[in-house]
Amino acid sequence: MKNILLIGLMAVMSSSYADDVSAGRAKADVACALCHGPNGVATLPNAPNLAGQQAFYVSEQLKSYRSGQRQNAVMGVIAKPLTDAEISQLAAWYSAIKVTVELP
Numbered sequence: 633m634k635n636i637l638l639i640g641l642m643a644v645m646s647s648s649y650a651d652d653v654s655a656g657r658a659k660a661d662v663a664c665a666l667c668h669g670p671n672g673v674a675t676l677p678n679a680p681n682l683a684g685q686q687a688f689y690v691s692e693q694l695k696s697y698r699s700g701q702r703q704n705a706v707m708g709v710i711a712k713p714l715t716d717a718e719i720s721q722l723a724a725w726y727s728a729i730k731v732t733v734e735l736p
């Protein structure tokens with residue numbers, strides 16, 4: 633009984649995570665990809681890569697831009713209208729991108 637409940641809970645959790653990732657991707661394609669790249673690897677020299685970034689870090693930065701605690705002319709404007717749910721989705725999307733690292 634306990635196991636069935638646990639499996640049910642895990643299924644619910646993973647499906648909502650998958651939903652967040654795909655909602656985040658759809659939002660990022662429209663609002664972020666121009667600078668941060670469609671795959672999270674930046675296309676502008678002054679924009680950071682977001683692919684594989686920790687979800688916690690991405691959402692903390694977006695909330696800081698939104699509140700004005702972290703100041704940047706571009707990101708301040710972009711983060712202003714984002715809801716907490718949208719921030720979670722965007723963070724889920726960028727953190728779900730798998731990156732590999734190669735040392736020089």
Ligand code: HEC
Nearest residue numbers: 660663664666667678679680690693694704706707710722
């Ligand atoms: C017009 C270009 C542009 C667009 C569009 C854009 N960004 Fe950015 N983003 C930047 C730049 C430039 C920075 C670096 C700002 C700074 O120095 O603080 C940045 C920084 C960030 C950071 C901080 C990364 C770090 O390493 O600290 C996050 C997170 C981020 N952007 C997320 C997003 C998301 C999510 C979207 C879409 C909703 C988005 N950005 C749209 C240009 C852009």
